[in-house]
Amino acid sequence: MLIGSLFLGKVHEVNGQWIETKFVVIGIPLFPTSSMLVTRSAWRSRNGFNIPLNHQSIIAGYARMFSVIIAFxxxxxxxxxxxxxALLIGAIGLALWLYFYFVFGSADTAEAEERKKMGDLTGLYIKPEWLGYDDAYRIYDRLEKKYRAEFGGADWLNDLQQNEIAPAKLPLLYALSRFNYSLGATExxxxxxxKADSLYL
Structure with a gap:
């Protein structure tokens, strides 16, 4: 019998990065303790960012485990x-496991495209709002410093409001404006x- 903790409920995977939740386990998952945006994994260990408990990941963790147990x-x-x-119950349990494993929690096309844009720029295939404020701000600050270094100390907010924008600036403007909106969700x-999203195709 497994006693300890276990990562379950893998959802929203794009380019080898996903959300997963750690559960306290005594034979079966009892309760979740934390969720993580996983950027790298190894046997029973994860690297990434701690995030608030993710309800979809929690549901996936419980549903996958209990549906396969019921089917078995x-x-x-x-x-x-x-x-x-018993055959009918087993078939239903197996069908539920297949649904929760292969369908539930999959990233849709729009999410995958957005996260690939972000990943190409930062190496993190994420939605900024998944992160805590401090982690999101650190990434934003790093991107802002990179923008100033690459474009002669230019202010990205001022550049984005211009009618004509150099194509070379668009990738960083996209990432900066996305994190900026996540940090302050104003109109x-x-x-x-x-604007940045429409220009950076």
């Missing part, structure tokens, strides 16, 4: 007793991001 027990009972009800910041 039901099929054993069917093969030993030839009970048609003004939203419009800045929408």
């Amino acid at each position: 027990i039901a099929f054993i009972f069917f093969f030993s007793e030839r009970d048609s009800t 003004c910041n939203k419009k800045l991001f929408e």
Whole structure:
């Protein structure tokens, strides 16, 4: 019997990065303790960013584990007793496991495209709002310093409001405006991001 902690509920995977939740386990998952945006993994260890408990990951963790347990027990009972009800329950359990493993929590096309844009720039295939404020701000600050270094001390906010913008600036303007909107979800910041998003195709 497994006693300890275990990462379960892998969801929103794009380019080898995903959200997962650590559960306290005594044979079965009892309760979640933390969620993580995983950027690298090894056997029973994860690297990445701690994030607030992710409800979709928690649901996936419980549903995948319990559906496969139910299916396993039901099929054993069917093969030993030839009970048609057990076969039906096993089939339903297996179908639920397949749904929660392969469909539930998958990144849709729009999310995957957005995260690939961000990943190409930062190496992190993330949505900034998944991060805590401090982690998001550190990345934003690093991007802002990079922008100033690459473009002669230019101010990205001022550049993004111009009618003509050099194509070389668009990738960083996209990332900066996206993190800026995540850090301060105002209508003004939203419009800045929408402009950068429309230009950076």
